[in-house]
Amino acid sequence: MVLNSSPIHNVSGSMDCWTPQQTVEIMTLSSVKKSRMSLAKCFVSSMYGGMLLSFGCTFVLAVNASPWFATNAPGVLALIRALVFPVGLIMIVLTGADLLTSNVMLMVIGVLRRKVTLWQLCVNWVVSFFGNLSGSLFFMAIIIVCYPPPPHCSSHNTDILGQHYGNIFHTPAQISATATFGNQKVLDPAWHEIFLRGIACNWLVCLAVILGTMSREVISKMAGIEFPTATFIACGFDHVVANFFFLPTAMWAGADFGVGYYIWKSLIPSLLGNIVGGGLFCGAGYWYLYVHDEEMPDYRGENVLEGAEVSELGGPTGSGHSSFKKNREDSEFTLRNGQHGGMDQSRGPEEICDSRAPGERSSRTRLSTPNGSSKCLPITHTTWTKYLVRLGDDKPCTGIKRCVSPADHDGPHHQHLHSSKQIGNGNMVRLGSLFIATLLGVAAAHGNDNHGSDKSSNNKHQKSEEDRVRPHKYAGGSLADTDNLSWNGVPTNETDHVYTNAPGAHVYRAPKGKKNVILMISDGFGPASEYFARSFYQYKQGLSFETQLPLDELLTGSIRTRAIDSLITDSAASGTAYSCGIKSFNDAIAVDHKGEPCGTVLEGAKKLGYATGLVTTSRITHATPAVFSSHVTFRDWEDLIAQQQIGDNPLGRQVDLLMGGGRCYFTPQSTEKSCREDDRNLIEEAQSAGFSYIEDRAGFDGLNNGSSVDLPLLALFTQSHMSYEIDRKASKEPSLAEMSLTALNALNKAQVDQEEGFFIMIEGARIDHAAHNNDPIGHLHDILAYQEAVMAVRNWVDEHPESLLISTSDHECGGLALGRQANWTDSPFYGWYPSALANATNSTEVVGSAVAKMVNHTDAELRTYLNQTVLTQWMGIDDATTTEIDSLICNRNTSSMVTYQLSDMLNRRAAMGWSTHGHSGVDVNLYAYGAAAEAGLFIGNHENIFIGKFIEDYLGLDLHEITTVLNNGTFPDPYSGADLANFTRNLPVYDHDHRGLVDLHASCGM
Ligand SMILES: [Zn+2]
Structure with a gap:
């Protein structure tokens, strides 16, 4: 083991352990889990903590009473005492019991990370205090001592049944040593001395926990805990929980102080000292050094680190990861074949206000329960009632029952998330090195070290090594030239953070600086649809079978789409996964499975100063744009969605640019073609709130490709959905590609002087509607129009490399084959x-x-x-x-x-x-473009919530905060601690209801 000049780097670079930074992340996760434990479990777990620690304490007292050593070799005695004591803490850490002193550090980190509230911190401290105390007293009173106290009880005094309990300490030497030990701890030092010793003590204990957490397997964890803990015992520092055992036992053995004196003289100063030592020197200190002012992944995702191989820093090697082809000449994607025409004045999606495509509605009725009588979720909010539920509209749900069992806490969680793997050879060498190197690393990180390198230079060194192994799309040179370039080709001198979430646990550092996220959603577009459109395009254009469509070049992975309440999702549930990063039920518009509103990435981005936009070819109030900009429990309440979109919601206006169809939900019911059920004129309301408004091609052309846009902008080109691409009259409605570019330019321009970029969702909505009709023509041409938009956006990203393009679908539609x-x-x-x-x-x-x-x-x-x-x-x-x-x-x-x-x-x-007029459950493709995509983050198969979580992390959003505001100050954490398998077990099962369908197909003569 060679220590070089940057020990921190060394710890991560050549040894099998988490870096200090990753360790802080794991501890944050641990604090969140602890904050969510039930009080009963927290108490019992803390009792275990007290009792396990008492084993170690007992060991110390037993060793203490060795008269020969006490007289002849007190130093040896102290050493032995120190070496044996850590057994208690080792057992606590490895079994995940709770200890007040380590919780002090964990909860401080959680609070500083804003993942845990101050109230949760207080509850955790109080409960673990009394849990530890009662565990220690129970252990001491029942297992260890005898009654009545010495000198009345001895090993020979068995007069009274049950007097003896454990009766471990019964020799006069043991009893006197125990009392003396107590006297030395309580009577000799001054109050302030105990306080200061308490600081040092918990500093060491928390370091032991940190080192234990850092280590990846059991032996190393034990070694990591052993040395700091032994140090504190050898130095005679004061640990409030250990004293819960030592000092009552000493009082029992005849020490010269009573309960009141113990509390005043020892318990209070050691408690306060422990809080300072663990909370300040460990919790706040490492928070500041490693996570403060840095972009971090969020921990609401259960599996960010849990059980994952985060592997070493540095990310993927890049070999075989990039699915991008630089040469786009192959595709030469030029579309539109001049087939417009045919239908004239009689065409009319825009003429009708019929809310959805034929067959679309069947997506819910299909799942109706036998009695069909379940009601929608009751909404109990006060101020939100008016937004979530139309008063008096007690609409029966035709979908399956949505009452999902309440969250079921699944036991005490520990900070040690990775189960012991192989205890291989070399562990002892490694753990010794780990211990030394880590201490040196920590020392160096504390600044003014004698290694001649400060933290920031360490980080620079570290980062440049990572960059070396990551290919750079925009560097414009060979990889060897890109050592000092960040993901967007800008020289890196700012640090950033590890992001891991993908199943493959790729490690990525989210860039600092300006970022745009462009999320494109091809609604109802499955893998077969890509093949379908590609084959047609090749046929129509007479091209080689090797021809790629724009999306083909960006393929990175796949997305699973199921909802909470069904294996087949609708756009609302799937969209909520993309917007909030949580699973919900079909029909849910940015509410969780209990109907509580959840903060969306658009709202989170707005809060941080990003510009925000929504572009779609459907009504702007339709499910996919709605999930980013509104919160209702039933997707068809589009008049409520419209209100929220223009700012009538607790957050105020969140969207800077709304572009699509759906005028009918913005016009008062008295007007022709209105879909509203009241007299509000939302177009006028929006205009008086500052929106500029356009509704036709001339208005769109006046935007001059985005350069003349005054944000906020409301653009509603049709009464209902915009036309299918094949039916679209370019003189009346812009294409998806045109709208996308105009929106990108407008948002980009608005942020030109800002540090923040923008978030936009662009939807090819009617791919889905055509699939509901099993209409190959509408489906095909809307897919091709979407591809054209992807091409345009991709070219735009090339010119604005701070942008990330993600394209995926919310689900397949039609079961196309x-x-x-x-x-x-x-x-x-x-x-x-x-x-x-x-x-x-x-x-x-x-x-x-x-x-x-x-x-x-x-x-x-x-x-x-x-x-x-x-x-x-x-x-x-x-x-x-x-x-x-x-x-x-x-x-x-x-x-x-x-x-x-x-x-x-x-x-x-x-x-x-086609197998259905509704949706199907197949995985959909995931496409991405930009350096983050090349870093391999999107490779593999992901749950759809990955997208929402990724954007939250990538932009550094705080959706927790948004959700709290939306819920009037409370945070209904979705399925926190719940057994997620419930969502599968509680799905409806085959109940013979579908037998009719089978009979229909089997009957003769059909
Ligand atoms: Zn659909």
């Missing part, structure tokens, strides 16, 4: 035909509603219209059968039925299959 067997009796067929879709010029939804509008025409007229216009010109179908046309005529009055049938006609011809 390429390849279709018409019936199970048929032979399988290998292939699908993009060509069958190549001549369609409109979505089936728009065509379906056009057909349904032919009410004043005869069947014969409709047949002609179908033959000559609808099928041939709009759907590109020239081989419709008489049966198919008869069926369309039969369904003519129901727009959605016509839509479904048109979709089916296309799908059969293209050999495409």
Whole structure:
């Protein structure tokens, strides 16, 4: 073991232990868990702490009473005493019992990290004080001593049954040594001496806990605890909990002081000293040195460090991690093939205020319980009631019951999160080195050390080594040139923090400085949809099979999407995972599984001074944009969502830029096409609150690509959703790519003089709606429009490298598969035909509603219209059968039925299959672009809450604080301490309700 000039670095660099910084993070996590323990468990755990420590104390007293050593070799006696005592603390730390003195340090760190409240600190200290005290007294009174006290009891006095209890100390020598030990501790030193000794004592005890925490396996942990603890005993410092045993035992043995004197002279000064030693020198000290003023990951995520291989600092090696291809020439993604037209004035998504695409609503009814009678969650908030629940609107829930069992604490947590792994050879060498190196490292970190290197230079050294192993996208040179560049190509001289969360536990240092996060969400877009669009694009453009779509080049991992209450999510629950970083129930708009509002990353970013924006092709009040900007328990309460979006909520206005459709929820009910149920005119309210407002193409063009935007901006281009891309008239509505660039430029411009960047969510919303219709045309062209937007944003990120682009989906929709067997009796067929879709010029939804509008025409007229216009010109179908046309005529009055049938006609011809008009549960793809993406953070399979947590960490947000404000000062921590497996066990099970579906398919003649 060679110690070089930067011992801190050395600890992490060449030894198998956590760095001091990581150790502080683990201890923060520990403090959070301790703060959430039930009082009963905290008390019992503290009793264990008192009792286990008493074992060590007993050992000391037993050794003490060795007359020969006391007389002839007091130094040896002291050494032995010191070496044996730590057994108590070792047992406490390894079994996770609670000790007031170490809790002093942990809770101080938790409070300083703002993860624990002062009240929680006080409760924890008081409970562990009395728990330790009662544990120690129990141990002393029941196990150790005898009654009545000496000299009346002895090993031979068995007159009275039960008098003896443990009767460990019964020889006169032991008894007198015990009393003397007590007298020396209480009577000899002055009050202030005991106080100062208390400081030193807990400083050492907490260092023992720190070293124990630092170590990764049991033997090293034991060694880490042994030496500092032995030091405190050898020096005779005062530990308030050890004294809970020593001094009552001494009083029992006839010491010359009583209870009152003990409390005044010893307990109070040692307690105060211990608080200063552990809280100030260890807790606050290391907090300041390692986490203060630094960007840190958040610990609400249970698995940030728990059981994870955080591995060494330095991050991935970069080999094979980057999925990016520099040369984009392959793709040459140029879109739009001039297929607009066809439908004229009769088209009309914007004409209707019907809230969602056909079939979309079935996402909830599908899961209805047998009796279908469960009610929505009761909301008990006071001031939030008006936001969360429309008064008198006791809407029955059609979804499955949402009452999830209350959080169930799962026992005392300890700070020692990693189970013992192999106790390999070399441990003793390593632990010795660890001990020495760590002490030296700590000493160096305390400043003015004699190693000639201060902390900041250590950090610089450390960071430059890490950078060396990380590829840099924007450096513009070879990796060898990038040693001193940060992730965005800017020379690094500011430190930053380790971020670990991915299952692969990649280590990443979130950059300091300006950051933009661009979260793009392709709603209802699964892996099959990417293949579908890619195949079509290659076919249509006559390109090689190697051609990549823009998203293909950014693929990094996959996302799991299930909700709390169902294995198949809707956009609300999945969006809440992205916005709040928590799982919730289907329909939940930024509320947790109990219906309590949760702070979103948009709100957290706003709080820190970031600009914020939402762009979508759906109504701006639809679930995905809503989860970032409002809090309601039912996604269809879009009039409430609209109110909150323009600032009518406890946080005030949070969104600087709102762009999309959905005017109808902003206009009073008295006006035509309004969707509101009151007379509020939110457009006027927004304008008087400072919003600039546009609602058409001319207004959009006036924004001049974002350079003429006055934030806040409200842009509502349609009454309801914006058009499907295939139906969109560019003269009326901007494309998603156009809106995205305008928004990026506007937000960027607004922050040009700010240290903070912006957060924006951009949604390709109608990919999902088309999939609900099983409409391959609408689905396809909205995917391609989304790809075009991704391309545009990616190019923008290239010019603004402080930006991170994340793209993912909230869920798959439709159960799309390429390849279709018409019936199970048929032979399988290998292939699908993009060509069958190549001549369609409109979505089936728009065509379906056009057909349904032919009410004043005869069947014969409709047949002609179908033959000559609808099928041939709009759907590109020239081989419709008489049966198919008869069926369309039969369904003519129901727009959605016509839509479904048109979709089916296309799908059969293209050999495409869909399993549902709703969502499916498959994992969706995760794409990312930017240096953070290249650092490997997104690689692998993640739960969707990862995205919300990642953004929270990456931008250094405090969602805890936002959630607290939203809940009137309380923090209903979602499923804290809960057994998360409950969310799986409590899912509905097959109850024969779906047998009808099976019968339908099995019956003859269908
Ligand atoms: Zn959907």
